[in-house]
Amino acid sequence: MKRELAGTARDLAAYLRTLDENLAEFSPAPSGVRSPSAPAAVPSVKPPPESPSKMQNKPAVDMDSLSEQVNKCRKCGLGHARLNAVFGVGSRKAKVVFVGEGPGFQEDHRGEPFVGRSGQLLDKIIETVLGLKRSDVYIANIVKCHPMKNPETPEAHGNDRPPTPEEISACRPYLDEQLRLIKPACIVTLGSVATKVLLGIDKGISTVRGRSYDYPVELFGPGHPITVIPTYHPAALLRNPNLKRDTWEDMKMLKSFLEKAGGE
Template identity: 40%
Template sequence: MSEPEPLQTSLFDLVTPSPDVLDQPPITAVTPNSPQIPPTDYAQIPNSATIAIPPGTYASLNELTTHCQACQRCELSQTRTHVVISRGNPEADLMIIGEGPGQTEDETGLPFVGRAGQLLEKILASVNLDSDKDVYICNIVKCRPPGNRVPTLAESNACRPYLLEQIRLVDPKIILLTGATAVKGVTGDTRGITKIRGTWIEWEGRLCMPILHPAYLLRNPSREVGGPKWLMWQDIQAVQAKLQSLSPDHSVNH
């Protein structure tokens, strides 16, 4: 197999960041377009993790955002600068789920805007995907753990129902899971990311693809065939092709 074109391999020239590593338990099932089922005490959702958030709790992403911004469901609320909820198109067919906010994300309130996020933008652009138009980006944990430490089980569990509601409301055709932690957090699969990246996984009626985290590419700068950057190029092309097959009217020319 020949070496990718220069455009394909020159997308990844950024300085290595300190990666966020969030190891989380699997997410429970979410049913697309499930009916709205108000919890017992809706007003108390942001205040206590003991209050359930059943599928269908939120009528809109704006309603969910209001609760997230006021959330005190775990101790991360005491140290965050901003709640990091999402960015991109809430009607996108492609959702990217990250692990959790880093320092830049905590400062800006937006996911994937640091060096790894800049690399993600270049990866998407390599197949004519625009993060503002074609993608909805969010995280499993919406508040930065101090020092980018791994969140506790209680912290992950407190935040998990918000993500399930985001998935339900956005209703994407494809979900990209960036890194092993995101894979484990959503599907429960504990295999190493290098073993399952680039493979399609069906989860709750949705197509998911595990991909290498952009931060991993920054730590492994080799451009050789079979290397991380080369593998990412194969994967993102497969994602774009699948997106086209599922959404024939989707334009990749901006």
């Protein structure tokens, strides 16, 4: 028992050291450097209008065709202003899918989710606590195109905003289709917006985190739920390093879940 506790304390100390080094690289942000991709303000997001029971439980397409559909998509206004659609990245057989709210400036420019400062921090957390690489998990967002305050200026920094309920509703089916294809055991929602949308609840992340939930959409039929573990968006850790300990606890819960589920 004593040995176990000492091991846990060592793990936590190593994690905090690694994140401290990472945060020190980023903070304080040099003047002129933009804020992390996720905006500070959290919108009031209503649950999506789709009724879980009405959703199909078989994938309609393969991942490449789905990605092509997203690349051509103009179902909402975001599709007209984006530089690149940001479909998702990682293992298509991942046991865990990390979901954020939407792409920011860097992601829009590179066409890949979580590549800015918060993305680098997410990679460190995945590596340090889970012992996995970015390529072992899958990373995606609720909306696939960059929500901008001013869609006329995609090259401007500080132009991020949260997606609207309408944009979320238009894009949400793509995420569920990705989940049907990957068949993960677990979804980690990053931040309040992703958590509210995927759990269909209207509570902030600090209230909801610290336990697991069943994904309310039956993607694989009754009796085959996906576990949802909510945690802070890495951008929140960049703003408030005090949150990293709670994030560590959430990731340890994920690690133990994955070990029981038998792999990454």
